[in-house]
Amino acid sequence: MQGLQVxxxxxxxxxxxxxxxxxxxELVALVxxxxxxxxxxxxxxxxxxxxxxxQGHIRVxxxxxxxxAAGVQLSPQQRRAGLVFQHYALFPxxxxxxxxxxxxxxxWSGADVQALLARLGLAPLSHRRPxxxxxxxxxxxxxxRALVRVMPTPSWASTPTHLPGVLLLDEPFxxxxxxTRQALYRELAALRQKVSVPMLLVTHDLxxxxxxxxxxxxxxxxxxxxxxxxxxxxxxxxxxxxxxxVGIQNHFEGRFFKDHAKWGRLRWTDAAASDxxxxxxxxxxxxxxxxxxxTWVLNGEQVDVMADGEVPNDARPxxxxxxxxxxEVLSLGEISLCTLRPEALPSQTITLNLTSRLLRRLxxxxxxxxxxxxxxxxxxxxxxxxx
Amino acid sequence: xxxSALHVSLTLAALTTLALLPxxxxxxxxxxxxxxxxRPVVEALLLLPLLLPPTxxxxxxxxxxxxxxAVGAWLAASGIRLVFTLEGLLLVSVLVxxxxxxxxxxxxxxxxxxxxxxxxxxSGLSTWQTFWRIELPLAWPGLLAGMALTVAHTLGEFGxxxxxxxxxEGETRTLSVSLYDKVQGMDLQSAHVMALALVGVSLLALxxxxxxxxxxxxxxxxxxx
Numbered sequence: 001m002q003g004l005q006v007x008x009x010x011x012x013x014x015x016x017x018x019x020x021x022x023x024x025x026e027l028v029a030l031v032x033x034x035x036x037x038x039x040x041x042x043x044x045x046x047x048x049x050x051x052x053x054x055q056g057h058i059r060v061x062x063x064x065x066x067x068x069a070a071g072v073q074l075s076p077q078q079r080r081a082g083l084v085f086q087h088y089a090l091f092p093x094x095x096x097x098x099x100x101x102x103x104x105x106x107x108w109s110g111a112d113v114q115a116l117l118a119r120l121g122l123a124p125l126s127h128r129r130p131x132x133x134x135x136x137x138x139x140x141x142x143x144x145r146a147l148v149r150v151m152p153t154p155s156w157a158s159t160p161t162h163l164p165g166v167l168l169l170d171e172p173f174x175x176x177x178x179x180t181r182q183a184l185y186r187e188l189a190a191l192r193q194k195v196s197v198p199m200l201l202v203t204h205d206l207x208x209x210x211x212x213x214x215x216x217x218x219x220x221x222x223x224x225x226x227x228x229x230x231x232x233x234x235x236x237x238x239x240x241x242x243x244x245x246v247g248i249q250n251h252f253e254g255r256f257f258k259d260h261a262k263w264g265r266l267r268w269t270d271a272a273a274s275d276x277x278x279x280x281x282x283x284x285x286x287x288x289x290x291x292x293x294x295t296w297v298l299n300g301e302q303v304d305v306m307a308d309g310e311v312p313n314d315a316r317p318x319x320x321x322x323x324x325x326x327x328e329v330l331s332l333g334e335i336s337l338c339t340l341r342p343e344a345l346p347s348q349t350i351t352l353n354l355t356s357r358l359l360r361r362l363x364x365x366x367x368x369x370x371x372x373x374x375x376x377x378x379x380x381x382x383x384x385x386x387x
Numbered sequence: 388x389x390x391s392a393l394h395v396s397l398t399l400a401a402l403t404t405l406a407l408l409p410x411x412x413x414x415x416x417x418x419x420x421x422x423x424x425x426r427p428v429v430e431a432l433l434l435l436p437l438l439l440p441p442t443x444x445x446x447x448x449x450x451x452x453x454x455x456x457a458v459g460a461w462l463a464a465s466g467i468r469l470v471f472t473l474e475g476l477l478l479v480s481v482l483v484x485x486x487x488x489x490x491x492x493x494x495x496x497x498x499x500x501x502x503x504x505x506x507x508x509x510s511g512l513s514t515w516q517t518f519w520r521i522e523l524p525l526a527w528p529g530l531l532a533g534m535a536l537t538v539a540h541t542l543g544e545f546g547x548x549x550x551x552x553x554x555x556e557g558e559t560r561t562l563s564v565s566l567y568d569k570v571q572g573m574d575l576q577s578a579h580v581m582a583l584a585l586v587g588v589s590l591l592a593l594x595x596x597x598x599x600x601x602x603x604x605x606x607x608x609x610x611x612x
Binding site (some may be wrong): 046047049075076077079081082083085087089090091093094101103104145241 | 500502503506507508509511512513518521524525526604
């Protein structure tokens, strides 16, 4: 069995309910707000933190690092976890070379370590101490130190084999400036071409997760809420909390009805019990019962904007036309952040990122009316979580 | 200058420092990282010699190891005498110097970020290797400061020396006790020389302590960058 499998459950000192995996060569991002427990999960994998009441297992490349049922618990030294700490935790009294050589196994010679540093562009800096390196350079030394830990021998570059370790990155890009971060993103991408090892990235930056990860794991209050490809999780969050965590702007309440033959009807109301509302046409996937209170998300990328009074020249099945007033237009260069108020439900507002070009073409600005053409696929409906 | 007293003082300072270093190192490292609830009690006990009059310590030492005590009698039967000997002086000197040795080392170990220990562990270093290769090299300014303070304090100790060691030439008469004798004997010329020597040594030791402390702070500042 390749890759990393994690299943952990504990109640003290913090609640932990983690279940996810990461294939060899895959990059999975643990995403969540600070204090959500994502770093604790990383530390649990490295063996630095094991709650006394923990139940479950951590397996890497078929080897159990933790298995409470079998009574297995390896020490951090026995686990091959290459951990890049948030502030790198380089040894300040050692050179870059010594920092990396210290973590290298017996299969590594000094020349091998030097070659690895050269590959990461650190050759001229290998005899400097961490205090003489920039943030980005320190980060690369920390990455090299983590890499030698997951590679028993330096022959990895010529024969890309599956390695018996896991690479753990704890917010590694948070302490460097934006240009350095871009360079490090590229290096990480290049590294992934060469090293077939599960890579786990902890971040609170959604854009970063979306950009780097093959899959994301949404973490909140010690719990892994949803796992999937970034585009899927961001487009169809499993529940309202996930939607909130992934920063979806257009997040509303309503009620789902099945009183039409072909389509579902989403009744958008300003409060759960309110009579005022408007109807939107949605797909009926037969997953939600008639009359169920729901929370729902509008994906702005699947919404078209037309001039007020314009009639669409092709009949698109299931599309809802919604007359809205532009309350506010914030121009951010090419993109304008627009706040719109539906005529039929003036208590609610929709936020859309529209191109400034489109607004110029429609000749509309703040206070003007437009029509939204909402595709049924733009609406993602979730049952309200009942406690 | 009382050369024999200088010799006794330097011998006592060197032996105290050597004997105290491993004890102080172990205690300081433990205190720096332990989460044990009883830690403040241990720390208070270690600081006690700073507050107590030297006479109190000397008195309890005599009570514990004098001929009248069970321990003293047992030691005497084994041919060991601690009262009014250099050995006894060394024992009590180690005790009263504990805070001077432990405090700077403890602070130095506490200043080593825990993430460095963890980084060493995940890099495959055992706790023992982590101590030798990571913690000790980072805490060495604290060790030097502790040693310098111990030397300076031992040279300057007076009350305890007088009570425990008496005033035996070549055995327990230290520079500070000899200075007291000279003043009593109105030999102010010799007193001046010895006082100046003590001031010089203490000043040197304190300067070293502060210099090491600055090195330690610079190291910590670099780690936090």
